[in-house]
Amino acid sequence: MSRPEYTLTEADVKEANRRYLRVSIGGFNYATQNGTGVVYGLAKALRKLYPNDDDYAEALLNESKYFNSQPYFASAIIGAALAMEQELGIEGKDAIQDFKTGLMGPTAGIGDSIFWIMMPAIFTPIAAAMAYEGSIVGWLIECAYWIVLAFFRRRFFLYGYKLGGQFVPLIKDQLSLVTDAIGILGLTVLGALIPSTITVKTPLAWELSTGNSIVIQDMLDTLLPNFLAVVITAIAARLLVGKKITMVQLVFGVLIISVILSALGILA
């Protein structure tokens, strides 16, 4: 392997970070997903490493291939990829490609569930509950969390560059434990969230000949409080398993079914 003659300075790496942050997932497309963003981010740094046009084109084409992960981890992976370009040069292009494709799947799974699913599921309901009471404190707590995250967000690329290939074992050991713990916290909150946010009731009642009536909602409440919320969520979750229906179809479906059931007097 031939190491490129030019050694990237700290300023070069920081510039690559800034460029990559500017686009991140903004260049998403169905052909190469975020490959366009990687090319834009690394273009200037790679030009310095590969003064020869043919090498430069080859490196760019290699980096332009299919790439997608959770943005924070994506930054770290691309930072590490740049470190590999520096160390291995153009002959390392297959190793770089393998490194990127090997890591993007697992990190996307972990990153998406921590940063886009669980943490919002913990902060958003608190912000919403306080907002209903006319207070912005909950929202400010959420903001504080995001600001801390943004601070790290600016540095993931640089961490990745420093770590280079050592990046992999580090992620494996620590993150699975952290994800598991956050999963427990997220599930506890979600257990409370389902009954507290889905508040439909049924106005159905049986008129008995004696003049009394059996109110269905009361029956359900004795059976299990917030019974309807549990049933509806279970059905919706089942439908999403294995992408039987998409999110868009689910939102449309809920909208239409709500209006129909309301018109029939089954839900209120």
Next chain:
Amino acid sequence: MFGMNILQALLIILFAGIMGADVMGPQHFLFWRSPVGQCLITAAILGNPMAGLPVGASLALMSLGVVGLGGASVPNYRITSIVTTIVVLQTGQPFEVGLAIGLPVGMMNVYLDVMIKTIGATLATNAQKQIENHEFEKGTNTALIILAMNICQYVLPVALVIFAGQPVVEALVNIIPNWLYKGLQVAGKMLPVTGMAMLLNYMPVNKHWQFLCLGFVLYSYLNLKILPIGIIGLIIAVTHYKRELGLSRMTVNAVAGGDMEDE
């Protein structure tokens, strides 16, 4: 223009644009991800920040878990937030009517999103050809073109609603029959289910289902609020983490010890 002055209109459009540029790029101002923040800021531009809070709270719960993972297109609740806030604050209609306008606009965005990603695919393939032909400037800047389209995805619908939406809204408000209005109220209570379903699919339910039950019991039977339930969850999570960490270290030690004996 919903009784806004031109400055307010432009500020809201600018807000939508900055939000688009940030969400698709640096993601530094992620608090704009929360509908509470989006509605608060839109309402502040309209001169009554606090009026945006209940709108934002309802939308936050509806959109929770609605995230476009792996490049999936989902209804754009950020645009729904802006549009719903405008309708509620400027026409004095209840939240349900605002939602009846805001939600379809957010859903229409899915088609815009799919269109951009499809055009983007052609551009990306084209960019690879340009790089092959050593047209480096063009080939490496393609991401910026797609980013610009994504910003338009935020700016255009909001601008369209602000400048051309009022007659549509007024017409709709007049023809919405009572049963549909009631149906929308039910839909408002039902829609959070979409996010909950998504969350369930991404959380380790099979492994840790008992904590889902715990949260449910704490809320439904003991009537605790979300914040204390979150704190209880945090305590359990930290305890679990420490225990697992201890166990994994013990296994590492045991394995290391075993190896030495073998030698």
